[in-house]
Amino acid sequence: MDTNVFDMGEIDIAWCPGCGDYGILNVLKKALAELDIAPEKLVMVSGIGQAAKIPHYLKTNFFNGLHGRALPPATAIKAANPSMTVIAESGDGDMYGEGGNHFIHTIRRNPGITNIVHNNMVYGLTKGQASPTSQLGFKTPVQVAGVTLEPFNPLAVAIALDAGFVARAFIGDADKTKEILKKAITHKGYALVDIFQPCVTFNKVNTWQWFKEHTYYLEDSYDPHDRSAAFKRALETEKLPLGIFYINPNKSAFEDNVGIYQQDNRPLFEREPDVNRLRMLIRKIRAAG
Amino acid sequence: MDTNVFDMGEIDIAWCPGCGDYGILNVLKKALAELDIAPEKLVMVSGIGQAAKIPHYLKTNFFNGLHGRALPPATAIKAANPSMTVIAESGDGDMYGEGGNHFIHTIRRNPGITNIVHNNMVYGLTKGQASPTSQLGFKTPVQVAGVTLEPFNPLAVAIALDAGFVARAFIGDADKTKEILKKAITHKGYALVDIFQPCVTFNKVNTWQWFKEHTYYLEDSYDPHDRSAAFKRALETEKLPLGIFYINPNKSAFEDNVGIYQQDNRPLFEREPDVNRLRMLIRKIRAAG
Amino acid sequence: MVREKHIKAQGISIVLCGQAGMGIQTVEGILTGMLKLAGYNVFATKEYMSRVRGGNNSTEIRVSSKPVSAYIDRIDILVPLNKGAISHLRDRISADTVIIGEAELLGDEVSGDKLKFVETPFTKIANDLGNKIYSNVVATGTLAGLLGMKLDEVCEYIKRAFSTKAADMISNNVKAAEAGFRLAADVSTKADIKISISPDAGVKDQIIPSGADAIAIGAMAGGCNFVSAYPMTPSTSVLSFMAKHGRDSGIIVEQAEDEISAINMAIGAWYCGARAMVTTSGGGFALMVEGVSLAGMLESPVVISLGQRPAPATGLPTRTEQADIELALYAGHGEFPRIIFAPGTLEQAFYLTARAFNLADKFQMPVFVLSDQYLVDSYYNTAAFDVSKVKVEKYVVKTATDYKRYEITPDGISPRGIPGFGKGLVCVDSDEHDAEGHITEDLGLRTRMVDKRLRKLESAKAEVIEPQLYPNCKYKNLVVCWGSTYPVVKEAIELLGKSDTSLLHYSQIYPLHPQTADYLSKAKRVVIVEGNATAQFAKLIKLHAGFDIEHKILKYSGLQFSVEEVAVALKKILK
Amino acid sequence: MVREKHIKAQGISIVLCGQAGMGIQTVEGILTGMLKLAGYNVFATKEYMSRVRGGNNSTEIRVSSKPVSAYIDRIDILVPLNKGAISHLRDRISADTVIIGEAELLGDEVSGDKLKFVETPFTKIANDLGNKIYSNVVATGTLAGLLGMKLDEVCEYIKRAFSTKAADMISNNVKAAEAGFRLAADVSTKADIKISISPDAGVKDQIIPSGADAIAIGAMAGGCNFVSAYPMTPSTSVLSFMAKHGRDSGIIVEQAEDEISAINMAIGAWYCGARAMVTTSGGGFALMVEGVSLAGMLESPVVISLGQRPAPATGLPTRTEQADIELALYAGHGEFPRIIFAPGTLEQAFYLTARAFNLADKFQMPVFVLSDQYLVDSYYNTAAFDVSKVKVEKYVVKTATDYKRYEITPDGISPRGIPGFGKGLVCVDSDEHDAEGHITEDLGLRTRMVDKRLRKLESAKAEVIEPQLYPNCKYKNLVVCWGSTYPVVKEAIELLGKSDTSLLHYSQIYPLHPQTADYLSKAKRVVIVEGNATAQFAKLIKLHAGFDIEHKILKYSGLQFSVEEVAVALKKILK
Numbered sequence A, B: 001m002d003t004n005v006f007d008m009g010e011i012d013i014a015w016c017p018g019c020g021d022y023g024i025l026n027v028l029k030k031a032l033a034e035l036d037i038a039p040e041k042l043v044m045v046s047g048i049g050q051a052a053k054i055p056h057y058l059k060t061n062f063f064n065g066l067h068g069r070a071l072p073p074a075t076a077i078k079a080a081n082p083s084m085t086v087i088a089e090s091g092d093g094d095m096y097g098e099g100g101n102h103f104i105h106t107i108r109r110n111p112g113i114t115n116i117v118h119n120n121m122v123y124g125l126t127k128g129q130a131s132p133t134s135q136l137g138f139k140t141p142v143q144v145a146g147v148t149l150e151p152f153n154p155l156a157v158a159i160a161l162d163a164g165f166v167a168r169a170f171i172g173d174a175d176k177t178k179e180i181l182k183k184a185i186t187h188k189g190y191a192l193v194d195i196f197q198p199c200v201t202f203n204k205v206n207t208w209q210w211f212k213e214h215t216y217y218l219e220d221s222y223d224p225h226d227r228s229a230a231f232k233r234a235l236e237t238e239k240l241p242l243g244i245f246y247i248n249p250n251k252s253a254f255e256d257n258v259g260i261y262q263q264d265n266r267p268l269f270e271r272e273p274d275v276n277r278l279r280m281l282i283r284k285i286r287a288a289g
Numbered sequence C, D: 001m002v003r004e005k006h007i008k009a010q011g012i013s014i015v016l017c018g019q020a021g022m023g024i025q026t027v028e029g030i031l032t033g034m035l036k037l038a039g040y041n042v043f044a045t046k047e048y049m050s051r052v053r054g055g056n057n058s059t060e061i062r063v064s065s066k067p068v069s070a071y072i073d074r075i076d077i078l079v080p081l082n083k084g085a086i087s088h089l090r091d092r093i094s095a096d097t098v099i100i101g102e103a104e105l106l107g108d109e110v111s112g113d114k115l116k117f118v119e120t121p122f123t124k125i126a127n128d129l130g131n132k133i134y135s136n137v138v139a140t141g142t143l144a145g146l147l148g149m150k151l152d153e154v155c156e157y158i159k160r161a162f163s164t165k166a167a168d169m170i171s172n173n174v175k176a177a178e179a180g181f182r183l184a185a186d187v188s189t190k191a192d193i194k195i196s197i198s199p200d201a202g203v204k205d206q207i208i209p210s211g212a213d214a215i216a217i218g219a220m221a222g223g224c225n226f227v228s229a230y231p232m233t234p235s236t237s238v239l240s241f242m243a244k245h246g247r248d249s250g251i252i253v254e255q256a257e258d259e260i261s262a263i264n265m266a267i268g269a270w271y272c273g274a275r276a277m278v279t280t281s282g283g284g285f286a287l288m289v290e291g292v293s294l295a296g297m298l299e300s301p302v303v304i305s306l307g308q309r310p311a312p313a314t315g316l317p318t319r320t321e322q323a324d325i326e327l328a329l330y331a332g333h334g335e336f337p338r339i340i341f342a343p344g345t346l347e348q349a350f351y352l353t354a355r356a357f358n359l360a361d362k363f364q365m366p367v368f369v370l371s372d373q374y375l376v377d378s379y380y381n382t383a384a385f386d387v388s389k390v391k392v393e394k395y396v397v398k399t400a401t402d403y404k405r406y407e408i409t410p411d412g413i414s415p416r417g418i419p420g421f422g423k424g425l426v427c428v429d430s431d432e433h434d435a436e437g438h439i440t441e442d443l444g445l446r447t448r449m450v451d452k453r454l455r456k457l458e459s460a461k462a463e464v465i466e467p468q469l470y471p472n473c474k475y476k477n478l479v480v481c482w483g484s485t486y487p488v489v490k491e492a493i494e495l496l497g498k499s500d501t502s503l504l505h506y507s508q509i510y511p512l513h514p515q516t517a518d519y520l521s522k523a524k525r526v527v528i529v530e531g532n533a534t535a536q537f538a539k540l541i542k543l544h545a546g547f548d549i550e551h552k553i554l555k556y557s558g559l560q561f562s563v564e565e566v567a568v569a570l571k572k573i574l575k
């Protein structure tokens, strides 16, 4: 499929020149096109933030909801119509801060969605406060003496929760990021892709250069099926590994667990209540005798 | 100190006969007494649930707040007056379900509080729905076909978040539980103690017997300072280890990081605004020139 | 005399009282089941503490020759199961109340000679059968006997009720019931009561759902196929019903990690073509307030089944109140329309919940079904809900390539497409947006979008349900109420027996019916009855109908109104 | 003529317009700083898009011989910095508007001959100095020159403003300012404008805070020592101020993981003796609704600084609106009292925020300071806040061993102890509780506790702040407004020049001042001005004062009212 099916034409993009978000947008379009996912069969779900504006910049169905709340609607959308490809995409503050509880429990629930997080280690849209992934000592207008909270390690937490697919990318490397995204999107069940994305305006510490210097790829020989090993790699801090940390292929997806698609694979919108069954049910209430 | 300083006298306790909650109450009182923590210097903070009723059953200061919201007020209480001993105690649903986001971020924030979780793998007060720690297949009036969500592993997640103290106990062994609690309470910074507590009314699977058969203690030789090793042990499921999984002694507590107690250790309630400083500040606004 | 007459007219009231976990529910379940089956009119309601074991809970069962559906204070027969039960109900026990039970269990509470106590050896009989657990069935038998049931009907029912148990369990239970039944004659004599309630031919074909059942079935009839919720008393019973019967009916029922997730899931589900509902109570709903606002902005349908209980905060988890109107009405930042139903009967609970789905879909706004613990937990026989009267109205359109989700239309309603149905793209946005659903900072467009959203309220007003006037449309005094208090106030007015006094019951409280001022200003005196402390519905009426109701009967103890107390309060005002 | 007179009376209005990140703020900051220092009355307000770079933002700066504090539509001098700026402001540009800038940057937008455009080579001059970044300072110099400032004052200020930079940066900036200053004469001639605004002796001793600054300093003066918040426009500036100045003043400022945590932290902090505040906006506040109810039940003080912006949902993040009254008023399940302030001036923002802490502490209830983006982001010179006028009133008691947190008292206020202070234990509970703070199911006590909590509202009513009447207490027409619109409506009434028309401004909107009906019924015609679509304050007045305001001037585009539009709308109504 041609990438340009996702093109919006001449639009005004609200991101700063030089921002890593542009790269993620491009890579995502390419990945989708290469996977032949038609715009009408895709739903982008996002929260609020700079990253969360991404659905406005590619041509597809989208649900741009509340700050921190992309995962619950994404889960429901997938469950209501499993034939759709669903991507939930937002920033680090949105997904790991405001949305932290959904992050944990969506992983447990394991819906067939791809969760892409633009990790710029800062709150971009609200002008530079610390995000959960901000590094220790990072100074901001609110964290005036520097961040003292332990940075949130999304990979380690996802592995602790036995997420089915856990990966990290750096948008400085578009090709590899695209390959990771493609694998994530085709993974059955929940897939996390945390993408390092420099915020050139509000994060003067974790710059393009910094990410380049502080990342490297997991070896080709690395086996992502060992949870404890994956955890150990996720803890590395001197240099941050990139790639697919962990895959658990043995999990069934939420939309399969809800138990209504086994006999009848129609999405919910095509269904009508079974009036006869309902009549019987009404008769049966409290009719123990 | 005598345990009876915490006794409430003749009161009506709302727990079911045979519930593990009684044991936790007793052990807690003993631990506190042995640590010589006076009732007036202690604040118990809880949410809502059967476990969360515990502050009503021992004589001390308490803040019995909202379901899922024990940790934020506990953090603030400790920060407002670091000389108090603060214990945040609730059930598994309260702490890991409704309160999941606070659980994550309180660990990152690392206030000097002890977080005790009554883990009965069920929602007791609301009559038997699944909790985040309910085991796969566990049937309830809401999870009619059995739980399909991956059980929440609080220890693995806490270790992933680099919590300073992570332990698990089983109230079937009061003495060892007491020792663990004492270490947790004296730990500087956040300490998690997840306590297996049979719910005799709504959890007919994870009974006293079941816990007895499915738990064992970490070896004496086990070193709780290795994070990856701790993680590995936290993943064990055939038999669930008990004891102190992980200690990180190198973390500074939130109340020390807020930066106001270094020069002046008075609690907030003893302080008055510095009027002269304020006058100067008012003069300085937008007076760049 | 008067009392006999009243019993004749309104049937008998039996109250069971004991600790949580003692088996009140067994007696209640079997008794109401067999009575209903035998064609008696039955009503049951309970009040209980927020604990799993212990405490003092009670259930009232009314049995009557004619339909009954309201809580009364009067206790004709009391079955106390433990010490504390009698003091718990002290205020409701009169010299005429027949108390049957075991002095040994009840202690000195029954020793007062003002009490009409008849010793009934339930436990002894049970022990003779080999296990004291049979004592509940013995008591059930006694009550059945007192009520004039036939022994074979009783035995037959017991057999069926325990049919899944072991053979000796079944036969022992039957024996227990028989033995209990035989006690009845003795009680009747000793207590000098004679109850003559006749079965009602119509009852057999009726059903006997609780408020929770009615709401849940209404949702199913309304095409609900997605429920996301977090457990919270008193809303959990709706959730459990949907869970139990959902899967086989193709309904997804998911317990969310919290209420925020629940409502955001529900909105996502509607976006993708499902018909979704959340069930919650005040405190849980408080967490959904941002989500309600999201529904307002996305113009998403969403059905919110909100079971009220006393607040603020955790309040009294298992009690009842009507204090969340204002919260439902004003929840959400910013301005956007909504609809609020407040059923007063099981029938209304069924039809209005079904209707909620159609209106939510049609007007693309949040629709509330405001119930409370009293409504949800009470049940009585009522005509079988007629599913054929409910049409699932779907307003989803198949999109064309140039589809625009937020097309500005005269009535404010934009045709609603869903992804995966048609050739168009469906774009919804929580920011202010243009017709295509894209973020805008065009401030003129902003104003038009606000206007568009608010216009939908005008459309919704055209379909407001009329308040119910009872018994006459000519009245001097008008008693206004809403939601669950309907049967109570209705019976109170009957009890009062003033032909110049009518009742006006609202089962839709917002938008307020446009003729409200007409109804109210026709009366010489208007009284409102509400289960809250600040007369919230009266305020709504003042605001939207410009009518200031002078007399207020308010209750906020956590207990529902009783027929008698409403009658007494009305009498004082209308004297 | 008229215009000249107006400029004389009300000073001149300069508007800067460009993309985010282009340096509007630099020009604005330096210009207002030097003007204020030189003794001019200055007012500045901005409107901006929700983006970090690009788009079209503008700042209005009014400079005047007498105090000004309101937004006007009129633009006397426009400095457009990019293509799009002129069309962005099209509606506000008149034939008299002098536009200075660079045709090359602005493209064909300036080619229309209806525009009074004067070419000013800011960039060229900057490039000559070695870097185009100096162009903003060149423009600043030109504006300073046009306004009649003295060159040495300008240079002096520039030097100080850049004093932390490298020496050549300082000198280049001074040169840039000088060069710009010298352009002014040319502009003056070409555009045929002469501005004569005189410094005002009083201004030098004044301060020039924004609304956010005023709220933050008010909080500090009120003894605030704990702030927990989650960033959200437009409340973040209060949070940042507290963060910047907090530590050294012994204030704990913590960014919470979400708004739920923020309010629960704040309540916990008060419990332990802190004086805590949360700062948030509508969507964030929506998440605090359960917490507000908790404060109601615990009888916890809590101060909520709520900056309004257009909603529902994400709405227009960086714009203004007054549509969250009802949300603030009814937030929380169940019934309990609260207080809502809505400052209209910087002075009110300061004093009322300080007062919020005292009242919260005294009445043990949530107290809101309702602001909005317009108030928070605007600034002007005002008398220095007098800290000595603010007393930190603490109502905490030292507990005795028999201390009972919820002792029932005649005024509903129980002495509030805190843990660690005294011999007693302090037990607070979100369930309904007894005097000791323990869970109760005593339903009589429940009723008394509800009554006790509601009684506090009566106490709070005794301390309601009077609405401000301006200019006369004799009037035929009365214009009612609240919150941030005060200066705008005030100036509109001055502009209107009708001596029979007065303004009534509410800085406390709940409880509503008891004389409201008196004020309103004295007028022949009453008009309300509100920045929302459904006239929420008018509804509050209808409900609590029983007065139905007929005429409404409402705006909900996301922009604040301008003086002119209020004047025009009033004229129409009062004709």
Ligand SMILES: Cc1ncc(C[n+]2csc(CCOP(=O)(O)OP(=O)(O)O)c2C)c(N)n1
Binding pocket: A048, A049, A050, A051, A052, A067, A090, A091, A092, A093, A094, A095, A098, A118, A120, A122, A123, A124, A125, A126, A131, D230, D231, D232, D233, D259, D283, D284, D287, D314
């Ligand atoms: C309930 C709520 N709280 C706060 C906000 C304000 N807000 C919008 S985006 C954002 C943070 C954005 O950070 P991140 O998610 O990291 O995205 P980025 O802008 O960095 O891409 C915040 C705090 C909001 N819109 N809603």
Ligand SMILES: Cc1ncc(C[n+]2csc(CCOP(=O)(O)OP(=O)(O)O)c2C)c(N)n1
Binding pocket: B048, B049, B050, B051, B052, B067, B090, B091, B092, B093, B094, B095, B118, B120, B122, B123, B124, B125, B126, B131, C230, C231, C232, C233, C259, C283, C284, C287, C314
């Ligand atoms: C906001 C909110 N949602 C839901 C509830 C209802 N609720 C009270 S306790 C509870 C769960 C209790 O489970 P857990 O925390 O495991 O405690 P346990 O009773 O098992 O000790 C729930 C769902 C509530 N009180 N508040």
Ligand code: SF4
Binding pocket: A014, A015, A016, A018, A019, A020, A021, A050, A051, A120, A124, A125, A198, A199, A200, A201, A202, D052
């Ligand atoms: S603020 Fe940062 S994250 Fe946002 S667009 Fe600009 S560079 Fe990107």
Ligand code: SF4
Binding pocket: B014, B015, B016, B018, B019, B020, B021, B050, B051, B120, B124, B125, B198, B199, B200, B201, B202, C052
């Ligand atoms: S319901 Fe379960 S957890 Fe609660 S008291 Fe009873 S046994 Fe204990």
Ligand SMILES: [Mg+2]
Binding pocket: A091, A092, A093, A118, A119, A120, A121, A122, A123, A124, A131
């Ligand atoms: Mg970010």
Ligand SMILES: [Mg+2]
Binding pocket: B091, B092, B093, B118, B119, B120, B121, B122, B123, B124, B131
């Ligand atoms: Mg539990």
